[in-house]
Amino acid sequence: MTWLMRMILALGLLLTPGARPDASITVMGATSLLSYARAVVSGWARQHPEIRVAISGGGSYAGWYGLAAGHADIALSDLDLGRGPAVNERRLGQMPILFVANPENGVESVTRRDLVRIFSGRVHHWQALGGNPRPIRLVARPSGSGARAVVSQSLGETPRHLAQIIQLSNGAVVRAVEETPGAIGYVEGDRRWPGVVTLRIGGQAYRPGSRGWPFYAFPRIYWRQAASPAVFSLVSALAHSSLARSFGIFPRTGS
Amino acid sequence: MKAFFSSPRTYPQIDRMWRQIVFAAAFSVLALLTLMILVLLFGALSFLRHHGVISTLLGREWDPGRGQLQIGLFVVESAVVAGLAMLVAVPFGLGVAIFGTQVAVGFERHGLRWTLTIASAVPSVAYGWWGLAVVVPGLRGLGGGSGYSLLAAGLVLALMILPTFSVLAMEALSQVPEDWHQASLALGANDDQNLVRLVLPASLPGLRLAFLTALARAVGETMAVQMVIGGTAARFHGLFGPGATLTTQILTDMAILPNGSSDHGVLDLMAMVLFVGVTAMTGWVGYGQGRAEK
Amino acid sequence: MSRGRTLHQIAAVATLVAVAALCWVLIALARDGLEHWHWWLLWRYPREIQAGGGVGPEIVNTMTMVSLAEGFSLPLGWCAAVWLSEYVRPSPTVRWLERLFIGLQSIPAIVVGLVAFQVLIGALHWPLSVGTGTVALAILNLPQVVVFSRQAMAGVPQSLREGSLALGATPFQTVWTMVLPASLASLVDQMGLSWARLAGEAALLIFTAGLNVGPHWGWFQPGETLAVHLWSVRTEGLMPDRASLAAETGILLIAMTALAIVAAKLLSNRITRRQRGPGRGRGGDRE
Numbered sequence: 001m002t003w004l005m006r007m008i009l010a011l012g013l014l015l016t017p018g019a020r021p022d023a024s025i026t027v028m029g030a031t032s033l034l035s036y037a038r039a040v041v042s043g044w045a046r047q048h049p050e051i052r053v054a055i056s057g058g059g060s061y062a063g064w065y066g067l068a069a070g071h072a073d074i075a076l077s078d079l080d081l082g083r084g085p086a087v088n089e090r091r092l093g094q095m096p097i098l099f100v101a102n103p104e105n106g107v108e109s110v111t112r113r114d115l116v117r118i119f120s121g122r123v124h125h126w127q128a129l130g131g132n133p134r135p136i137r138l139v140a141r142p143s144g145s146g147a148r149a150v151v152s153q154s155l156g157e158t159p160r161h162l163a164q165i166i167q168l169s170n171g172a173v174v175r176a177v178e179e180t181p182g183a184i185g186y187v188e189g190d191r192r193w194p195g196v197v198t199l200r201i202g203g204q205a206y207r208p209g210s211r212g213w214p215f216y217a218f219p220r221i222y223w224r225q226a227a228s229p230a231v232f233s234l235v236s237a238l239a240h241s242s243l244a245r246s247f248g249i250f251p252r253t254g255s
Numbered sequence: 256m257k258a259f260f261s262s263p264r265t266y267p268q269i270d271r272m273w274r275q276i277v278f279a280a281a282f283s284v285l286a287l288l289t290l291m292i293l294v295l296l297f298g299a300l301s302f303l304r305h306h307g308v309i310s311t312l313l314g315r316e317w318d319p320g321r322g323q324l325q326i327g328l329f330v331v332e333s334a335v336v337a338g339l340a341m342l343v344a345v346p347f348g349l350g351v352a353i354f355g356t357q358v359a360v361g362f363e364r365h366g367l368r369w370t371l372t373i374a375s376a377v378p379s380v381a382y383g384w385w386g387l388a389v390v391v392p393g394l395r396g397l398g399g400g401s402g403y404s405l406l407a408a409g410l411v412l413a414l415m416i417l418p419t420f421s422v423l424a425m426e427a428l429s430q431v432p433e434d435w436h437q438a439s440l441a442l443g444a445n446d447d448q449n450l451v452r453l454v455l456p457a458s459l460p461g462l463r464l465a466f467l468t469a470l471a472r473a474v475g476e477t478m479a480v481q482m483v484i485g486g487t488a489a490r491f492h493g494l495f496g497p498g499a500t501l502t503t504q505i506l507t508d509m510a511i512l513p514n515g516s517s518d519h520g521v522l523d524l525m526a527m528v529l530f531v532g533v534t535a536m537t538g539w540v541g542y543g544q545g546r547a548e549k
Numbered sequence: 550m551s552r553g554r555t556l557h558q559i560a561a562v563a564t565l566v567a568v569a570a571l572c573w574v575l576i577a578l579a580r581d582g583l584e585h586w587h588w589w590l591l592w593r594y595p596r597e598i599q600a601g602g603g604v605g606p607e608i609v610n611t612m613t614m615v616s617l618a619e620g621f622s623l624p625l626g627w628c629a630a631v632w633l634s635e636y637v638r639p640s641p642t643v644r645w646l647e648r649l650f651i652g653l654q655s656i657p658a659i660v661v662g663l664v665a666f667q668v669l670i671g672a673l674h675w676p677l678s679v680g681t682g683t684v685a686l687a688i689l690n691l692p693q694v695v696v697f698s699r700q701a702m703a704g705v706p707q708s709l710r711e712g713s714l715a716l717g718a719t720p721f722q723t724v725w726t727m728v729l730p731a732s733l734a735s736l737v738d739q740m741g742l743s744w745a746r747l748a749g750e751a752a753l754l755i756f757t758a759g760l761n762v763g764p765h766w767g768w769f770q771p772g773e774t775l776a777v778h779l780w781s782v783r784t785e786g787l788m789p790d791r792a793s794l795a796a797e798t799g800i801l802l803i804a805m806t807a808l809a810i811v812a813a814k815l816l817s818n819r820i821t822r823r824q825r826g827p828g829r830g831r832g833g834d835r836e
Contacts, residue, residue: 024769026676031510038761045763054677054771055761059510069515071670137401142486143320144511160318163496165403166486168507172784179392180401194789266719273721277636280628284691285646288653291664291688298667350563358557367568372814374571376742376806378749380780381799385574387783414570421567445553468655475657477752478780502659506752514671526660534652 024052025231029063029076030146031169032188033219036247037076037238044237051230059144067222073231075222078146078188090221090239093251096206097147097215100177100196101184106131109200112214118184119155121162126182138164139176139185146217147188154215188217189248208250219249299527302520311524317488319511324521326501328491330528332405333500336480337473339409344417344469352424357450375418383482386411391483398495403485406494411483412473420469427461428454471533477502501525582800585793590801595762595778600790604778604798606762611774611805613766614679614758615747618686623740626694631724634702647699653692661689662753670757679772682758686747697739701732734820741813745806751776775802
């Protein structure tokens with residue numbers, strides 16, 4: 001029996017919170033910012049080889065709660081989650097939300113009103129919008145995604161009886177839109193996605209910094225005020241990286 | 256050290272130590288698994304304290320952003336997807352098992368076994384990927400919908416559990432003693448009669464094990480299903496429409512109900528439902544076997 | 550074909566269809582993967598938005614995490630199985646315990662992932678890392694190890710144990726010199742299968758090991774594995790060569806799991822043959 005006691009004690013010691021190394025930073029949050037974070041972190045980590053940085057998705061809320069519970073050090077969000085006590089916030093700029101459609105729909109430009117009709121289920125066929133005779137298929141992000149929050153705030157909630165296809169990330173949305181005839185979806189970031197049509201809205205194509213673009217998400221970084229210097233350093237790297245533009249994140253235009 | 260292990264005088268000492276090691280191992284395995292169950296149970300119960308049991312388990316309103324947390328729809332769709340998978344996989348798997356044990360010899364038999372063994376180790380992500388490339392476009396042409404559907408998930412799962420089921424069923428069929436075969440044939444049974452009246456009934460307990468193990472795998476699979484099911488959590492849209500199962504919805508809603516949020520317990524509850532369902536199913540096999548051995 | 554073989558013919562057709570479908574999956578993957586095969590995939594680091602990234606760290610993570618998880622769960626689970634099969638007397642409690650293990654054997658991985666996240670990351674503040682993923686994998690594997698070790702030991706004839714004990718051997722000696730060698734072939738075989746199963750696991754590791762890799766390997770370094778990489782490239786990848794990269798990763802992963810299974814099976818057959826002695830039956834036929 002003493003053997004057993006000793007073993008349990010050893011296990012307990014192994015599992016104590018103290019086992020976590022100090023030189024470790026966990027970045028958690030919105031999947032739409034993950035690629036950007038990974039790109040910045042891989043450069044930053046080369047200058048700080050003694051610090052381990054883990055990146056995980058999970059969504060904006062997961063990052064926020066992780067920060068509050070202490071298992072994340074930096075939270076990435078594309079939603080305004082307010083400001084908790086003892087938490088710093090830094091805005092990264094703005095990220096456009098683009099509407100992408102399957103090329104076979106035959107529609108390359110829509111008005112904002114069309115989008116409202118599409119996402120509320122009042123129009124069912126691309127024919128009604130001057131396109132080919134195909135049923136409209138909505139591809140959406142799950143609730144809790146920043147892009148979905150922006151879109152439903154601006155276009156109204158999509159009624160629950162519509163059969164939307166839910167995909168967990170921007171890449172997955174594009175893939176589903178590309179492969180499904182009649183599909184339309186939305187993605188964050190300014191990228192030329194091959195295989196899909198990026199819709200013009202009211203005749204306007206998105207251009208970096210264009211003032212009239214109606215759909216923007218505003219990504220944010222959160223971190224604890226009592227964070228280590230390494231965290232501050234990584235935050236400032238994330239906030240000022242020259243890579244931001246190539247991931248579709250631009251300074252705010254104040255529109 | 257060597258003297259310690261080889262001297263007869265220390266045998267009882269070693270034996271006592273060994274008994275303690277083995278007991279400690281069994282105890283810690285049990286403790287770990289119990290801990291796991293307790294964590295889930297705690298989360299699930301603290302959620303249920305604030306929400307009605309019946310309405311949560313049977314209701315169909317799911318909108319975590321608004322605090323509507325009823326998981327009935329996912330239970331139903333999990334059952335539908337797993338049921339579809341079994342409906343397709345069992346006849347084919349049984350066919351494979353019959354062919355593999357009663358017909359095939361030598362190279363055919365060997366080749367079949369190796370193919371099944373390798374296929375049963377193909378990662379589920381790979382099956383999901385095949386589903387996206389083949390099943391989803393196929394169903395789109397067939398059923399008119401988007402292709403992302405319960406049926407697609409069922410078909411992908413069917414293929415995924417087919418090797419598992421076939422291998423276990425083959426094992427069950429090959430347990431029937433050779434002299435029983437000969438006795439049956441000597442009494443004038445033809446091959447089909449031999450199969451239906453002797454081989455299948457005699458291997459029923461093994462077949463049941465195969466069936467329930469495959470079913471448990473189908474119910475518990477996450478990645479392959481998530482890739483092709485479409486993920487709609489609001490309404491039941493039919494077999495050709497998108498849906499969500501317990502496993503895929505846990506994966507999806509980790510994002511809005513992360514650890515630490517007040518409604519996170521509902522995910523524990525969903526995991527608990529899965530866990531109880533699967534354990535009850537496969538535990539029942541153990542029960543049946545225990546009785547058969549007596 | 551003679552009369553009364555209709556059902557057998559149907560079974561043959563069903564087998565043909567099933568094997569064709571399974572080969573379809575394997576061949577589709579192999580074709581896509583080998584078409585653009587690059588050897589540098591094996592050692593390069595992954596890249597985010599440029600083409601030409603590799604999966605070197607993912608290979609190392611897969612190998613080490615799965616092997617460590619096996620190294621942890623195998624001895625523990627085997628010892629627990631020894632206790633169950635050699636030490637306790639059969640009683641209703643023990644039967645319930647075994648039933649519980651058989652049930653736990655098919656526990657959905659995502660359930661283990663959820664719990665591992667809550668305990669290791671939520672409560673103990675471990676980072677998402679190699680270590681967290683390894684522990685989660687080990688826990689997923691434990692009930693399986695117990696069940697298959699138990700089955701392997703149940704296959705050893707009771708008369709062998711009785712003979713050993715009657716000759717004055719202690720239970721310790723009986724287990725190590727009699728039961729273990731006699732059940733070794735079956736154990737090795739099952740080990741290969743469980744290694745392959747863990748290597749293909751993705752749902753569990755997305756929560757616990759993270760989606761990126763560290764600059765070098767370590768217990769608390771982030772630990773993306775091949776299966777997770779395959780999923781994330783296929784669903785979220787931004788690199789231009791993502792389609793071929795996913796296929797290459799997939800074929801690599803399947804090759805690794807198949808290799809593990811085949812190696813274990815060959816080793817197991819070899820053990821059986823050696824134990825049976827030369828000239829007595831062909832080991833290859835024993836499954």
